[in-house]
Amino acid sequence: MNPIDYLRISLIDRCNFQCVYCMPEGADLNHVLREFWLDHEEILTLLKEVFIPLGFTKFRLTGGEPLLRPGIVQLVDEIAHLPETTDLSLTTNAFKLEKLAQPLYDAGLRRINISLDSLQPETFETIVGKPVAAEPVRWQQVWQGIQTAHRVGFDPLKLNVVVIPGVNDHEILDLAALTLDKNWHVRFIEFMPIGNDELFTNKGWIDSETIRQQIRDRWGLETSTIRGNGPADVFKIPGAKGTLGFISQMSECFCDRCNRMRLSADGWLRPCLLNETGQLNLRAALRNGEPIDSIRERVGSLVANKPEINFKMRESGTTGAYSRTMSQIGG
Ligand code: SAM
Ligand code: SF4
Numbered sequence: 001m002n003p004i005d006y007l008r009i010s011l012i013d014r015c016n017f018q019c020v021y022c023m024p025e026g027a028d029l030n031h032v033l034r035e036f037w038l039d040h041e042e043i044l045t046l047l048k049e050v051f052i053p054l055g056f057t058k059f060r061l062t063g064g065e066p067l068l069r070p071g072i073v074q075l076v077d078e079i080a081h082l083p084e085t086t087d088l089s090l091t092t093n094a095f096k097l098e099k100l101a102q103p104l105y106d107a108g109l110r111r112i113n114i115s116l117d118s119l120q121p122e123t124f125e126t127i128v129g130k131p132v133a134a135e136p137v138r139w140q141q142v143w144q145g146i147q148t149a150h151r152v153g154f155d156p157l158k159l160n161v162v163v164i165p166g167v168n169d170h171e172i173l174d175l176a177a178l179t180l181d182k183n184w185h186v187r188f189i190e191f192m193p194i195g196n197d198e199l200f201t202n203k204g205w206i207d208s209e210t211i212r213q214q215i216r217d218r219w220g221l222e223t224s225t226i227r228g229n230g231p232a233d234v235f236k237i238p239g240a241k242g243t244l245g246f247i248s249q250m251s252e253c254f255c256d257r258c259n260r261m262r263l264s265a266d267g268w269l270r271p272c273l274l275n276e277t278g279q280l281n282l283r284a285a286l287r288n289g290e291p292i293d294s295i296r297e298r299v300g301s302l303v304a305n306k307p308e309i310n311f312k313m314r315e316s317g318t319t320g321a322y323s324r325t326m327s328q329i330g331g
Contacts, residue, residue: 004303006087006260007056009043011072012064013265017093017138018129019115021162021191022326025129032266040075042267042286047082050282050296054303056261058087064265067096073103080108089113091160093128095138097145101152112149113158113187116142118168119175127167150182158185158245163206176215179242187232187245192326208233208246215244231257249274255310261303269299271306278302278309 014031015023023029038046047059059079066072080088089111090104097114104112118124121139128138150157159178163169172188179186191205212235215221224234224243231254232245248254255272262270267283270276280302285295 002257002259003055004259004261004306005056006058006060007047007051008060008062008260008262010062010064010263010265011066011069011075012037014068015063015065015093016068016095017065019117019127019162020129020167021127021164023129036266036283038263038265038267038283038286040071040078042283043075044078045286045292046263046282046295047079049292050299052082052084053296054300057084059085060089060091062091065093065095066090067092067100073100073107076104076109077107087111091115092145094142094145094149098141098148101145101148101154105152105154110154111156111158112154113160114142114146114149115162116146116159116175117161117164118171120171123168123171127164150184156183156185158187160187160189162189162191163211164191165204165206169206172211172214173218176219176237176244179237179240179244181240182242184242185234185245186242187247189247190250192250205250207251208248209251212244212246256307258306258310261306269302271302271309275309278305 061076063069069075076088076090079085088109090109091113094114094116117127118139121137124139146157146159161175163172175186178184188208188211190208212221215237219237221235221244222238224236231249232247235244235246237244262273263282264270267281269280269282271278280298282295
């Protein structure tokens with residue numbers, strides 16, 4: 001069993017996009033009031049006094065869209081400079097990255113994952129949902145953000161692709177081709193029915209092996225020697241500079257190597273993405289004045305129980321019903 005040492009911290013449940021797979025139309029998107037967000041001090045207290053003493057050293061900032069969180073650069077600076085932090089990364093849609101890439105890098109961030117589901121501006125528009133009036137064309141802005149992050153020196157630069165049948169599956173080869181001459185890691189994520197049962201039922205999902213086969217037929221595919229600490233199976237087109245990752249949470253069970261917990265913007269600690277068992281409200285604990293030792297003890301017990309919680313829903317053959325969308329959980 002892997003040590004559980006990786007915390008995904010959602011900084012905000014709001015987003016400037018409304019991706020069809022993440023914030024489906026009709027989903028309950030009542031945003032958490034700002035007063036219920038963990039503030040920076042609370043996040044740092046939890047890291048320093050609860051998670052780090054329990055062995056957590058790897059942190060990812062996510063959302064919603066984390067670049068919308070006021071003070072993001074300062075927070076990155078503080079987490080990056082905690083002596084125990086061995087890895088800090090951020091997942092973003094890159095819409096605001098052009099301006100923020102350099103300040104984030106200067107604050108100590110080195111790893112960034114960017115969602116990019118299409119290379120075609122029109123397809124991209126259909127995925128990222130309702131346009132916000134007066135915003136410039138969004139694909140171009142995102143692409144600019146990616147180029148800036150590359151120039152600034154983010155390495156590895158990872159691009160996350162959720163493949164939706166009938167929407168962007170015709171672009172699998174074009175997206176994979178981005179790895180041919182750049183050291184980028186393109187990761188295909190199986191689409192998950194979280195908070196979007198209707199979309200899932202109507203369109204289905206494509207498993208990683210089907211995607212790999214398309215790529216294999218075109219260029220061949222070899223197992224990469226580069227291996228992250230996450231759930232991706234990593235491959236490489238022979239001779240390519242970058243790699244291809246496949247995150248197959250639907251077709252495979254990698255619960256036994258799951259090393260992560262999730263903290264929502266409003267302070268709920270969630271041990272497993274696939275079910276809602278065992279969540280703790282750490283915001284309430286802090287604000288009600290629960291002693292930090294007691295909070296650490298409760299989190300420690302949850303960490304100890306995580307392996308059992310991981311397998312719970314898998315064994316019953318269902319991923320359960322979700323009261324939260326991906327944007328609220330943090331992906
Ligand atoms: N806004 C940021 C972004 O889009 O990268 C960070 C938050 S987003 C919730 C984190 C990741 O979750 C993204 O890579 C996104 O593609 C993925 N995601 C969201 N909904 C998903 C779904 N239903 N199935 C699979 N991945 C999903
Ligand atoms: Fe926003 Fe990211 Fe969700 Fe898209 S995937 S709606 S960019 S949080």
